Amino acid sequence: MMSKIVSNPMILPIIIGFTAGLVCRLLMLRTDYRQYPTYPHGRIIHIALGVIASLLGTVFVPSLLKQEYTAITFITLAAQQFRDVRNMERNTLNEIDKHELVPRGGTYIEGIAMVFEGRNYMVILTSLVSTFATVFFSWWGGIIAAVLIILLALKLKTGNNLHHIAEIVPANVVVDGRNLLVEDIYIMNVGSTDAQRQLSTHGMGFILVPKNDNAVVTLAHPGQRQAILHDASTILGVYTDEGEPSLTPLIKRDLKTGRLGVFLLPMSKDEDMAMKVLSSVPILESAIRMPKKAQAKKRDGG
Structure with missing residues (x-):
């Protein structure tokens, strides 16, 4: 069983793509002065979602290469789930905001919720691009693609102040x-x-x-x-x-x-x-x- 897994030509692209997506999510996840996500339980939730997003982006490539186009349906369903994550974040922060001496306000909360949804999509994109690059350009192509897209994600992470x-x-x-x-x-x-x-x-x-x-x-x-x-x-x-x-x-x-x-x-x-x-x-x-x-x-x- 193990020998079949190791001999599978897609195992290396899957490992590189999954790792790239997970690293991307970890680098974009931090608890700062806003104390959100909370530590450790809030972080566990978002890391788990990052693992799911990374797996989705990774397995999409082998499915597409095998002409199993139902994989597109799974990506669509995942987008719906991540929209639910946005609603979850919004509801949680609204409840927390009721007990703040100086509230965040609805606009700030909506921005935070939108960021958490968007970062899951960024993880999917990182895994997908890294896996594709590994398939077509060997392991070094996947690593280069992963580094470039992670740098792009970190650049998009910060806006104007x-x-x-x-x-x-x-x-x-x-x-x-x-x-x-x-x-x-x-x-x-x-x-x-x-x-x-x-x-x-x-x-x-x-x-x-x-x-x-x-x-x-x-x-x-x-x-x-x-x-x-x-x-x-x-x-x-x-x-x-x-x-x-x-x-x-x-x-x-x-x-x-x-x-x-x-x-x-x-x-x-x-x-x-x-x-x-x-x-x-x-x-x-x-x-x-x-x-x-x-x-x-x-x-x-x-």
Whole structure:
């Protein structure tokens, strides 16, 4: 039995394709400050899904070469299953979000769910391409193809961050009577004297200046603003508790210029760290807007 398996000419392409897909998934899987996927059980779920995706991409090639076209049906069914994974992630994160002091928001959650679905498809593609390359160009072709597509996957893994579309400028927190401002941008009304004192003591302010018209519209998106608050509060901590509506990090927009006033309540007022955190906030795919391209099409008569 073992000799038949070893002598099978497809065994080497299958091993290389499966290994490439699994390595691709492991490299794209990490638990960071967002604490998702959780460790270890959340990781086990996603590694198991990565194994399934890698097997699907690998066995598709031998099935196709043997003219067993029903393999296409299995790939289609797998796509449906991975869409269910996206729904699972969305539901899980929505439940978790109910208990966050500073929630992620629906746009952020949808982005995370979409990423986990897309990465399974990337694993299938990695296994498929690596297996094909091994069949047609021997083992060295499969390894080269695997390395190239894994590098592509790692490049697609990271998108733009906040510093790509906006300048981040430290700003003063001003408590003017009952009005709380970051520089000249109004944040909220604070009636309690004790709350005014705490906001003045623990608050930090920043101004986000958009770099172009596209950035103005993207930063205006409520989901993107909520993502900024969530990431900053997760890493820096937040000086608040349930039932404290006055002690709330907020972002407000200057309607004339498109600038954003960011008011944070970190546990430790470290301006340099806060700048680094804000710079690394991801730009959500669902929040990206490009009105300049639409204007260019109109000018061209499109």
